[in-house]
Amino acid sequence: MQTLPVRLVPGDDLRNTLEALARNKALGAAFVIQGIGSLNGANLRYAGINQPALLDCDLEILTLAGSLGPDGAHLHMSVSDSAGRVYGGHVSAGCIVRTTAEILLVSLDNFRFSREFDSGTGFPELSIYAQP
Template sequence: MYTACGSAGRIVSFKLSPGDDLEQGLIEVCKKYDLKNGVILSAFGSLQSAVVKNVIAIPNVKYNAGYGAPIELTGPIELIGTTGVICHTDEGEILPHIHITLSDHSGRGYGGHLCPGTRVKITVEGAIAEVDGINMRKLMDTERNILVFRPEQM
């Protein structure tokens, strides 16, 4: 287990436009305000497409699980909710870990780990809170060959 304690700092509000990539848009918001440690407070709106991936069983790997292939959904899709953390590498690259909840026109629900290619239909609006006192790093887990979240006290 890794833990660290901090406090909420600045709140950055945003509105993304039609055609914007949701993940890249959030990264650009963070770059604009030099926000490298944060949490998504809220984000909602409409999407023309969504790309998510979900955890699946994978035998003979650590934890016997990992992410499956991306699932592509076509819209219009309602973005009901967004949750996640804003992290960074030691080199300063912003790497958010974000999950989204979706609903289609029939009311069916979907969700998962946000992937590139998720595009805004009309608007996505929301807010990100900067976290003070916690270094929200992503470090390489050599056993799984993936970057993992590692909060550290500043």
């Protein structure tokens, strides 16, 4: 297991940048342990809803967690607005870093994550493979 601290800069798309990082660094299986920072807005998909909701305001990232692999990411985040209201859900593309995003990743050396369609859920779900 290896830790990888990451800082995203203003203008980075949180999800797209983390997925690109996983591909570029050949992370076969990784977890986002935590993330904090700020966003210019966020696209979060709430439970049971198919389309993300746009939060078009400055936001603070309170928590960020999820899994990363070559087939993509599964990320959840909670954010707060200037009034302290908290929103949370599945991270979609379009969460743009405002000042910084400080993220801690953990790479699992002997595993590979894949996203494979699960007929029971109707979604691509995590499949875990041991690597020698």
